[in-house]
Amino acid sequence: MPVDFNGTWNLVSNDNFEGYMVALGIDFATRKIAKMLKPQKVIKQDGDSFHIHTTSTFRDYVLQFKIGEEFDEDNKGLDNRKCKSLVTWENDKLVCVQTGEKKNRGWTHWLEGDDLYLELRCENQVCRQVFKRA
Ligand code: VL7
Numbered sequence: 489m490p491v492d493f494n495g496t497w498n499l500v501s502n503d504n505f506e507g508y509m510v511a512l513g514i515d516f517a518t519r520k521i522a523k524m525l526k527p528q529k530v531i532k533q534d535g536d537s538f539h540i541h542t543t544s545t546f547r548d549y550v551l552q553f554k555i556g557e558e559f560d561e562d563n564k565g566l567d568n569r570k571c572k573s574l575v576t577w578e579n580d581k582l583v584c585v586q587t588g589e590k591k592n593r594g595w596t597h598w599l600e601g602d603d604l605y606l607e608l609r610c611e612n613q614v615c616r617q618v619f620k621r622a
Pocket residue numbers: 509512514518519522525527529540542543544546547548549550551565566567595606
């Protein structure tokens with residue numbers, strides 16, 4: 489039985505989001521707005537199929553994938569770079585590798601207690617986000 493990420497989650501902390509956005513080449517004005525946001529994630533999981541909707545007052549982002557099936561990701565409304573993405577289980581963690589122009593790009597999701605964690609990686613920058621159930 490895989491871990492169950494289903495639920496609605498609110499951001500409560502966001503460490504080094506600025507460094508992550510700089511690594512992605514996000515412009516100053518957009519970064520100023522983006523770092524004020526408190527995004528919400530709505531995760532719908534059916535076994536190894538995921539639908540993750542990240543919403544905010546500024547931009548939304550939808551990601552759909554199946555574990556072990558590589559897909560094209562467009563990062564629309566984020567940095568808009570296309571990449572090939574693959575999500576796999578590493579024990580109870582969801583690990584995504586985003587292959588493209590940016591080195592070392594990807595993210596990891598896991599649960600700790602009743603909190604949702606997200607580590608976002610790009611080049612030499614790591615952003616750590618924590619979410620609590622809405
Ligand atoms: C998505 C943001 C910074 C541009 C706007 C910020 C809008 C709300 O990929 C992500 O989550 C995965 C795992 O849950 C599923 O898609 C993180 C936020 C990364 C990158 C780029 C700043 C402009 C934030 C959508």
